[in-house]
Amino acid sequence: MQSSTAQDAVSAESAEPHSFSSKEQPKKVLTTVETERYGVRWKGKYGTWIEPDIVDAVDPYIYVHGPYCPHDGHGLRVGTVTKQVVRTDTAWICDACDRTYSYPEEGLSDESRIEYEMKQQLKKQRAQAQATD
Ligand SMILES: [Zn+2]
16 A cells, blocks of 8 residues: 655745644654754654554554754744844744754755654664563
């Protein structure tokens, strides 16, 4: 069962921090995962899109949301910071602690890179869980 939809429509301009993922939130969350990338924290919900009695029948996926402040976990907003009087840069701003994190210059091309890291973590978690048997 292959489900390859055209999901590369995520534009770097949609800088709304919390609608980052092009996917729907999973209805049934199996586990959560976190990773750091671009200097900020991302969270992922690993689950399935239906409320299943039949989890085995559907492929779980990762829903990425964020970013969050690595310092206090507060949700970051996108804004601009002034650097050296004449220059303004796009940045992630934490309203809780006033820290700013520079927004990647090339933009957030897509979520697959973060997803990939999360998948590696999930794999590791699973391997560890099996090792404790
Ligand atoms: Zn903060």
